[in-house]
Amino acid sequence: MEHAADTKAVWLHESALEGLLEKHQAEDRQHVRDVLNKARSLSGLSLEDVAVLMTVHSQDLLDELFHTAKSVKEEIYGNRIVLFAPLYISNLCSNECLYCAFRRSNKEVIRRALNPDEIRQETKILLRQGHKRVLMVAGEAYPGSGIDYVLESIDAIYGAEENGSRIRRVNVNLAPLSVEDFRRLKERNIGTFQLFQETYHRPTYGRVHLAGPKKDLDWRASSFDRAMQAGIDDVGMGLLYGLYDWRFETLALMAHIAHLEERFGVGCHTISVPRIEPAIGSDLASRPPYALDDQAFLKLVAILRLAVPYTGIIMSTRENPAIRQRTLELGVSQISAGSRTNPGGYQESSQFEAAQFQLGDHRSLAEVIADLGQHKFIPSFCTGCYRLGRTGKDFMDLAKPGLIKEKCAPNALSTFEEYLLDYGTPEAREAGERTIAAALDGMDGRIRKVSENLLAKVRDGRRDVYC
Ligand code: SAM
Numbered sequence: 001m002e003h004a005a006d007t008k009a010v011w012l013h014e015s016a017l018e019g020l021l022e023k024h025q026a027e028d029r030q031h032v033r034d035v036l037n038k039a040r041s042l043s044g045l046s047l048e049d050v051a052v053l054m055t056v057h058s059q060d061l062l063d064e065l066f067h068t069a070k071s072v073k074e075e076i077y078g079n080r081i082v083l084f085a086p087l088y089i090s091n092l093c094s095n096e097c098l099y100c101a102f103r104r105s106n107k108e109v110i111r112r113a114l115n116p117d118e119i120r121q122e123t124k125i126l127l128r129q130g131h132k133r134v135l136m137v138a139g140e141a142y143p144g145s146g147i148d149y150v151l152e153s154i155d156a157i158y159g160a161e162e163n164g165s166r167i168r169r170v171n172v173n174l175a176p177l178s179v180e181d182f183r184r185l186k187e188r189n190i191g192t193f194q195l196f197q198e199t200y201h202r203p204t205y206g207r208v209h210l211a212g213p214k215k216d217l218d219w220r221a222s223s224f225d226r227a228m229q230a231g232i233d234d235v236g237m238g239l240l241y242g243l244y245d246w247r248f249e250t251l252a253l254m255a256h257i258a259h260l261e262e263r264f265g266v267g268c269h270t271i272s273v274p275r276i277e278p279a280i281g282s283d284l285a286s287r288p289p290y291a292l293d294d295q296a297f298l299k300l301v302a303i304l305r306l307a308v309p310y311t312g313i314i315m316s317t318r319e320n321p322a323i324r325q326r327t328l329e330l331g332v333s334q335i336s337a338g339s340r341t342n343p344g345g346y347q348e349s350s351q352f353e354a355a356q357f358q359l360g361d362h363r364s365l366a367e368v369i370a371d372l373g374q375h376k377f378i379p380s381f382c383t384g385c386y387r388l389g390r391t392g393k394d395f396m397d398l399a400k401p402g403l404i405k406e407k408c409a410p411n412a413l414s415t416f417e418e419y420l421l422d423y424g425t426p427e428a429r430e431a432g433e434r435t436i437a438a439a440l441d442g443m444d445g446r447i448r449k450v451s452e453n454l455l456a457k458v459r460d461g462r463r464d465v466y467c
């Protein structure tokens with residue numbers, strides 16, 4: 001039966017959110033500490049709690065907030081960081097998003113939609129670097145008839161093979177679909193369906209989305225309702241920070257998650273926090289109306305970590321290495337590496353004339369991995385949960401009592417070992433083996449045994465082993 005939330009953001013009550021921000025303007029030290037105490041129990045935070053944390057500005061309370069986020073992150077995610085690469089298949093677009101280089105009227109960008117062969121070539125390059133997870137991205141105008149292009153492209157990525165290795169999980173970042181098209185997408189075995197609302201503030205939304213189907217805030221904000229109806233229980237949310245007040249946006253995001261939890265029993269699997277970066281042909285992107293400074297950005301990541309402790313936070317290569325490093329400590333659990341944001345970008349050296357926005361981190365996957373190791377993080381290419389159908393509510397049921405760690409930790413080590421053996425230089429292997437040995441030393445007996453078993457299989461030549 002048709003539900004109002006299938007087409008309208010009926011859960012978005014702007015005045016209630018504004019009321020909360022109005023009520024919590026000044027920093028109330030005791031209240032902040034009470035909320036931080038609550039957050040330590042890993043049970044998440046209410047909208048009001050989030051509004052309280054957003055007032056923090058004194059250095060000592062900020063340190064307490066960061067410290068709490070760091071300990072919650074370590075408790076739930078340990079030191080594992082999941083790696084992926086975006087794969088832009090097309091920059092054709094019928095929308096007029098003022099911040100984006102792909103918008104329809106922008107003549108400064110060379111348009112291109114990759115065909116399945118070209119997509120396979122791009123995928124093979126990523127496979128040769130060692131990637132196992134891809135985020136497929138496209139503008140909102142598909143060559144041919146509708147969603148078929150998207151479905152063929154997913155098949156092309158899964159179908160590419162390089163030295164016996166394949167991409168094991170394709171997440172997608174696409175425009176909103178109907179329930180019927182979401183069903184067809186689900187049949188393609190996607191991992192996460194990602195979609196960023198950009199802004200939940202209606203006047204701002206109207207000002208920056210001038211034409212095309214994306215003009216309709218409600219259709220976009222109801223996408224996850226339709227996706228979940230179609231059986232996609234793994235969804236990724238996001239905002240484009242810099243369009244409007246980050247505090248309003250973050251509260252609206254929390255309200256959106258609460259709505260999905262109430263209606264479907266599960267919220268979102270990941271949150272992305274892109275900040276607007278300069279983009280060719282976009283004045284707005286060079287001068288975002290509500291630019292978020294680094295301090296507020298770090299605060300935002302820490303607050304999200306406490307508010308929805310079991311939801312992964314994704315950091316892209318929009319950010320520079322130093323900021324990425326700080327956010328890893330505060331809550332981020334997944335990062336992209338070696339990214340290109342133009343279709344065909346992995347094959348071509350001229351990456352800029354068709355790119356969506358400017359990148360802040362230009363390092364290769366190998367360099368990012370070396371840096372993670374130096375900071376005592378363990379790179380993970382794990383796709384175990386998705387392969388075993390541990391998604392949506394099933395994932396949360398394991399995550400909340402802390403059981404998921406028993407799977408993630410061994411799988412991170414076995415996939416990292418695969419990477420070292422198949423793609424690592426001798427120096428990378430040496431450093432990586434030291435990281436793995438230290439991780440094993442820090443594990444309790446049972447998890448260590450499971451990890452050692454998986455590692456032995458990989459060293460013995462087996463691939464794609466997970467628990
Ligand atoms: N076209 C689809 C859409 O808009 O939903 C899907 C992919 S779009 C290429 C991916 C995301 O890039 C957008 O949702 C937006 O948040 C982000 N983006 C666009 N312009 C950006 C910019 N100048 N800086 C940072 N991120 C940007």
Ligand code: SF4
Binds near residue numbers: 101
């Ligand atoms: Fe098109 Fe997406 Fe860029 Fe908007 S953000 S112009 S919909 S590619």
